[in-house]
Amino acid sequence: MTILDKFQTLANAKADLVGGGVNPFRVVTERIISATEGIVNGRRTILAGTNNYLGLTFDPQCIQAARDAVQEQGTGTTGSRMANGTYACHQALEQDLAEFYGDGCSAIVFSTGYLANLGILSTVAGQGDVILLDADCHASIYDGCRMSDADMIRFRHNDVNDLEKRLRRLGDRASRTLILVEGIYSMLGDRAPLADIASVKQRYGAYLLVDEAHSLGVLGQRGRGLVEEVRVEDKVDFIVGTFSKSLGGIGGFCVSRQPELEIIRYAIRPYVFTASPSPSVIASTRIALQILSERSELRDQLWNNAHHLYHGLQAQGFLLGPEPSPVVAVILENKEQLLLSWNSLLEHGVYVNLVLPPGAPNGACLLRCSVSAAHTYDQIEAILAAFSSVREAVLA
Amino acid sequence: MPSYETIFAELYEALQPFAKEGQVLNEDTQLVADLGLDSVQVMELLLQIEDRFDISIPLNILPEVRTINDLALQLHTMTT
Numbered sequence: 001m002t003i004l005d006k007f008q009t010l011a012n013a014k015a016d017l018v019g020g021g022v023n024p025f026r027v028v029t030e031r032i033i034s035a036t037e038g039i040v041n042g043r044r045t046i047l048a049g050t051n052n053y054l055g056l057t058f059d060p061q062c063i064q065a066a067r068d069a070v071q072e073q074g075t076g077t078t079g080s081r082m083a084n085g086t087y088a089c090h091q092a093l094e095q096d097l098a099e100f101y102g103d104g105c106s107a108i109v110f111s112t113g114y115l116a117n118l119g120i121l122s123t124v125a126g127q128g129d130v131i132l133l134d135a136d137c138h139a140s141i142y143d144g145c146r147m148s149d150a151d152m153i154r155f156r157h158n159d160v161n162d163l164e165k166r167l168r169r170l171g172d173r174a175s176r177t178l179i180l181v182e183g184i185y186s187m188l189g190d191r192a193p194l195a196d197i198a199s200v201k202q203r204y205g206a207y208l209l210v211d212e213a214h215s216l217g218v219l220g221q222r223g224r225g226l227v228e229e230v231r232v233e234d235k236v237d238f239i240v241g242t243f244s245k246s247l248g249g250i251g252g253f254c255v256s257r258q259p260e261l262e263i264i265r266y267a268i269r270p271y272v273f274t275a276s277p278s279p280s281v282i283a284s285t286r287i288a289l290q291i292l293s294e295r296s297e298l299r300d301q302l303w304n305n306a307h308h309l310y311h312g313l314q315a316q317g318f319l320l321g322p323e324p325s326p327v328v329a330v331i332l333e334n335k336e337q338l339l340l341s342w343n344s345l346l347e348h349g350v351y352v353n354l355v356l357p358p359g360a361p362n363g364a365c366l367l368r369c370s371v372s373a374a375h376t377y378d379q380i381e382a383i384l385a386a387f388s389s390v391r392e393a394v395l396a
Numbered sequence: 397m398p399s400y401e402t403i404f405a406e407l408y409e410a411l412q413p414f415a416k417e418g419q420v421l422n423e424d425t426q427l428v429a430d431l432g433l434d435s436v437q438v439m440e441l442l443l444q445i446e447d448r449f450d451i452s453i454p455l456n457i458l459p460e461v462r463t464i465n466d467l468a469l470q471l472h473t474m475t476t
Contacts, residue, residue, distance in 0.1 A: 130454075135439065151454040156443065166452045363436040 017356075022339040024354050027346070034058055035248075035374040040351055046379050048309075048369045049353035053326050054217050054298045055374025056248035056291060062284040069283035077276045081109075082266070085276030093282050096289055097253055101224060102233065104257045108265050111277050113213055113242025114140040116252030119270035120209070120240060122147035125178050132166055132206070133180040134158065136187065136361045141180055141211060150178070157185075157361060160196045167204040174204040178237075181208070183215030183226035187360045187368060189327030191215070194226050198235035209238040217246030217292040218326055223299060243281070247288040251277045302326055302373040305380055309371055312384040316391055329360075330367040330387070332395075338365040340394045348386035397475055398449060403468045410444050411464065423465035449475055 017024065029047075031039040035055035036047050056062055069089070079085035090109055097107035110116040121144030125131050129150040133141060136157040145152040156162040167174045179201055181192040194210065201208045212225035220228030223246070227236050237258055243251035254261070265271060291298070303326075310324040321329035332338045335356060342354040345367070355366035369383070398406075408421050414431040415421055427433045433441065442453050451474050461467045 145455075152456055153452045153454050154439065154442075169450070169452050358434060358436050363434070 017339070020336070020339060022343045024339070024342070027351070036372055036376075036379055038351075040346065043346075043349055045346070045349050045351050046375075046382055047351050048371070048375070048383050049351055050372065051214070051245040051370050052248060052372045052374070053214075053246040053302055053370070054248070054288075054292060055372040056246070056288045058374075059248070059288065059291065061291070062248060062287045065287045066280040066284040070278075070280040073279035075280070076278045079275060080272060081276045082272045087276070087279055087282075089279050089282040089286070090276055093286050093289075094253075096286055097255055100222075100289060100293060101239065101255045105255050106257075106259075106261050107253055107255045108261065108268070108271065109277065109282075110252040110254070110271060111274050112250060113240070113244055113252035114143075115270040115274065116240050116242070116254055117141050117211065118144045118147060119268040120238060120254045120264075121145055121178075121180070122270070123264055123268045124148075124207075124209075124238070125150035128176065130170060130173055130177040131180060132163060132177055134182065134185075134192065136185050137180055137182060138186055138211065138213070141182075145180075158190065158193055160193055160200060163197065164200045164204075167200065167206060170204075174206050177204070177206040179206055179208045181210055183210055183212040183219060184325055184327060185361075186214050186327065187355060187364075187366060188321035188329045189214075189325035190322045191219070191226055191325070194232055195230045198230075198232040202235055207237045208235065209240060210236050212239055212241045213245060214327060216241045218299065218302065221296065223292045223296070243285045243288075246292060247285050249281045249285040249288065251281060251285060298373040302371065305371045305373065305375045308377070308380045309369060309383060312380070313387060316384070316388055318387070318391070326371045328369040328371065329355075329364075330369065332365045332367065335365055337395060338367065341390045342367055344390045344394050345386050348389055350383050350386040398472075400468060400472060403471050403475075404464070406445065406448055407464050407468060407471075410441055410448075421464065423463065423468070425464050426462050427464070427467070428462075445471065451475060 027040060029038040029040050035052050035057050038045055038047055077085040077087060094107040094109050098105045110119055117140040125148040127149040131145050131150045131152045132155055133145060134157055135154045153166060155166050170177060181197055184191050198208060210227055215225040217223040219226050227233055227239060237256060239255045241253050243249040306326045307324050310328050313330060314320055319331040332341060345352055353368035355368050357363040360366045411421055411431060414433060446453055457470045461470060
């Protein structure tokens with residue numbers, strides 16, 4: 001027995017997948033053409049699984065800002081925010097985020113969204129504290145919880161009664177509890193019943209963190225996410241988000257009205273011990289944030305496209321996630337159907353995310369689509385036509 | 397406060413559907429190695445037990461739980 005033997009199980013699982021004739025590990029985007037198209041494995045392909053909700057990756061202003069920054073400030077900072085890696089642009093973006101979320105907010109910028117969750121959760125919740133997390137939370141949330149010394153308890157997905165039951169069981173410890181939910185859940189595209197969750201949180205004196213990774217730029221009049229949409233800004237203690245979806249870059253952030261956020265910064269290991277984001281990424285993100293807040297027509301277009309795809313697939317008879325959203329999850333019966341369908345979509349020139357168990361809630365098999373404001377009407381129709389062909393060829 | 401016997405009885409009942417044909421569950425039966433529970437099934441099992449005993453089980457205990465007996469000991473501590 002060696003330390004490497006344990007990876008044999010994974011190697012066997014991979015061999016099983018590939019042996020079935022479908023190899024999901026060989027997908028390479030050889031050339032990216034636009035926010036919604038690329039050359040994938042030699043074929044011109046509509047990209048319908050990129051989380052590029054507002055389609056800003058090719059926005060000319062964002063590109064110009066990044067180009068200027070790389071020219072003026074170089075390719076990277078080569079250091080941590082705590083050492084040489086805090087540039088004026090990092091502080092400026094933190095100021096932008098604080099202003100975007102409103103009076104009394106402060107912000108911390110992280111190198112990725114994953115690190116934002118890892119950093120905040122592992123630091124804010126400590127020994128003797130409790131984390132109550134929605135069962136469907138993202139892996140970065142689970143990993144952040146594991147890195148904390150807090151007791152980590154799940155509640156049933158979107159079940160406010162189950163959450164309240166668990167707060168009640170905690171007794172006095174409820175006031176030392178951090179509740180974790182997401183604005184829009186990444187796999188099924190459903191949103192948290194946030195108004196009710198915020199009320200329960202208030203009643204028990206707990207703290208509430210909302211991860212808006214998939215809802216920033218997607219929900220709310222100014223794109224601030226579900227917290228803005230249901231008007232609970234004053235009841236939410238921490239908001240975490242990412243730059244790598246609707247903002248088209250890479251990085252993450254935490255925003256809070258808690259004055260302690262500024263001091264927490266210095267205790268966050270995934271902030272202190274990693275290099276800060278490149279100035280070019282920060283520059284494009286600052287412009288993207290401005291576009292996100294000012295151009296609500298992008299959100300309107302995104303939702304038009306989301307409804308178009310969701311209702312089109314529904315009309316074809318597919319079983320979908322519970323509500324229309326820019327994340328459209330097609331739920332299939334088994335792994336074999338999933339692999340064949342996913343591969344067939346690729347052959348029809350459509351890329352979606354392949355989600356194998358246990359990647360999705362309840363071990364579901366998902367073809368996970370994500371819609372962009374940049375998708376044209378014709379592209380959504382082409383995606384629907386590809387699904388229709390797959391249904392006839394593979395799922396009939 | 398449920399007795400050990402009650403806890404074991406509940407666990408055997410909850411885990412019986414995972415037993416292979418002819419397999420008899422006992423205290424030393426391993427949840428993953430013997431019964432083949434995957435991560436999703438472990439989570440479902442916890443939810444079922446939580447409802448039965450009106451407790452919340454921290455996921456932090458899982459690395460310490462390999463056998464039915466390990467789980468019973470943890471549950472006994474939590475319900476005491």
